[in-house]
Amino acid sequence: MSNKQVEVNIxxxxxxxxxxxxxxxxxxxxxxxVDNQMNKLKGNVSAKGVERVAVMAAIxxxxxxxxxxxxxxxxxxxxxxxVRARIRELNERADEALRQYAHVGTDPRAQG
Numbered sequence: 001m002s003n004k005q006v007e008v009n010i011x012x013x014x015x016x017x018x019x020x021x022x023x024x025x026x027x028x029x030x031x032x033x034v035d036n037q038m039n040k041l042k043g044n045v046s047a048k049g050v051e052r053v054a055v056m057a058a059i060x061x062x063x064x065x066x067x068x069x070x071x072x073x074x075x076x077x078x079x080x081x082x083v084r085a086r087i088r089e090l091n092e093r094a095d096e097a098l099r100q101y102a103h104v105g106t107d108p109r110a111q112g
Contacts (some may be wrong), residue, residue, distance in 0.1 A: 011038040011050060037061055 003018040009029045019027055037057040042050075 006034075010035045011042055013050065033061065034058075065076065 004024065005016060005018055006024055006027060007014055007016045008028070009015070010031060011060045015031075031058060034057055037060055038053050041056050042053050043058070068083075
């Protein structure tokens with residue numbers, strides 16, 4: 001699948017991203033979040049201060065993400081990434097067991 005060029009504006013500045021077409025919605029959602037946060041923080045900052053605003057926005061967004069993760073852990077919820085990793089591990093173990101079972105079933109020495 002080839003990448004698609006997507007142009008967006010963040011805090012009044014244009015940015016171009018090359019992404020897979022099925023990732024466009026996620027990118028636009030992330031751009032909206034960053035743009036909103038930067039515009040909140042920007043106020044009357046000059047163009048030279050945009051880098052500082054970007055860092056402040058990134059820290060704010062990261063802080064929110066970490067707070068959500070902590071809340072999930074406190075509430076006893078399992079993070080989605082951990083569930084995915086566990087499912088992957090179980091699938092690999094099941095695949096290995098099936099490979100071993102298939103091998104035993106075709107090995108004439110395994111026949112009793």
